[in-house]
Amino acid sequence: MGHTKNEKGNGMCPKDQMVSSLIDDGDFEAPTEGGVALKKGPWTTAEDAILMDYVKKHGEGNWNAVQKHSGLLRCGKSCRLRWANHLRPNLKKGAFTQEEEQLIIELHAKMGNKWARMAAHLPGRTDNEIKNYWNTRIKRRQRAGLPLYPPEVCMQALQESHNTSAVGDKGPHDILQNDSYEIPDVVFDNLKANQNVLPYVPELPGISASSMLMKDLGSSQYYSFMSPTIYCQKRLRGPAAIFPGYTGSVKSECPLFEQFEDGLSNKAAQSYGAPFLIGPDPAAKNSQSFGVFQGSHSLPNGNFSASEPTLEAVKLELPSFQDPETDFSSWGTLSCSPPLLESVDAFIQSPPPSGGLESDNLTPHNSGLLDAVFHEAKTLSSKKNHASDKSSNSSTPGDITESSGFNICKTAWENCGEPLSPLGHSASSLFSECISASGSSSDEPSSAETFTESHQKSKPADNVFTPEMQKEARIQLDTGHSDTLLASDWLEQGSYYDPDQTFMADTIATLLGDDLSSEYKNMAAGTSISSPEWGLGSCAWNNMPFVSQISELP
């Protein structure tokens, strides 16, 4: 399709004829040293024929020699691409089959944007095809407010990742020694795209959805994944990204940051999660924070700079409580204290540069769809709430189990139209598993655990995170190697956090400085730990090896 305007000739023709036909049309690069201007743009059938002829004679490879031997006025790179994507035999043309699509989704969940590797699993398909397919699929799904991956694919990828890192003798340290970072890398890279479907996932650098998912799957350790010293072990080339004030391109150093520059990244969340929905009106700042640790976006990854908010300091998306269409009563009571959060919010958020950040995260063009999905979620939630109200009126204002965004998301997923996945996971079962696996702290029940108990008593959790794992996690942390632990380690270690808000406040105080610390402490103190936001937040903070080490400073 397309790019046929330059095509001439009807197939094979004598070589000199073909060559002459090559130079009378199309774009040409500036002449090379040899004085030959290489052609750019769409390939003609004549060129194709020459290239095929060349490959027939000389085989693939040595693409730069094509021009010398065949007179084809194309650079080697272009020849290789043309051959690989269009001319080589056994190429499958046409739309992807359902099986192929399914495979692509699964592969992407495991590999991320490794198109070439994915193509290896799809005979006859090229990386370019897969890439194009995926990119259009992303756009479609995001526009539709759907998660990129079906829940069961998330589950499978995570499960496989965990199994891979947990089975056998491959303990965390073995992994380290093996320089085998690929598994966590893959998981974090690839499931981050699904961050938007998870409830209570703040758009924070350093907190990816995949990590959230990890948490839900089994451990509150998930926040620790985001330590740049863990995730970026392979990528960070210098200390800059770890230190405040670093103004270089974090994105280039640590792929995790990319998600926060993705203007599309919020759409699914807005559609699904709504907890992070925000209206473009400034009044939204008065909204409650649904973020896990609002304003802390830069700390975990070491990019925090109170004096220099950057574009990476992503403005959290909050629901607009002033939106007349938004009936937050159905959302239940979320226990953050708005004024306090506002103060932090105001501090953390830099004034949006004109046309800058706002345009990234606030995407008015999709608000219609978002409203629709939001409304649907709200309606579904209300129905559930009514049902549960009949059975029990004992829920406290802080009881998030009744009408939290979590429920809404679950409901949304349940209504996603996938009764049961091929892997045996329904959307709702995913959430069930997420819930039941969480809150495995051996010390105190986390907020998530509280949440779990009220929801999951009828279904015992398949908790793969044993107390031994938790113990090991503690040991690892205590021995000061926490900053080098791999994400997969954290995943399997189980919970390890101190839910003590004071500890968290102190930690943050250390980082923020006195001016802000008091505010932060007030905020933490005034927030019920049963709050999902702060419960998770505390987990987050205390799970940050970076933070916990700082907190131990004199």
Place this chain on the structure above:
DNA sequence: AAATTGCTCAACCGCGATTTT
């Protein structure tokens, strides 16, 4: 019927990795 918008796909570009000189 014309204009606009969105989608698809081929091709280009830059960069890092690998191989060759």
Place this chain on the structure above:
DNA sequence: AAAAATCGCGGTTGAGCAATT
């Protein structure tokens, strides 16, 4: 060992087509 050449990958762009307004 260092430099140059080559290869391969992933991100991005833009032309053409189709659907919609």
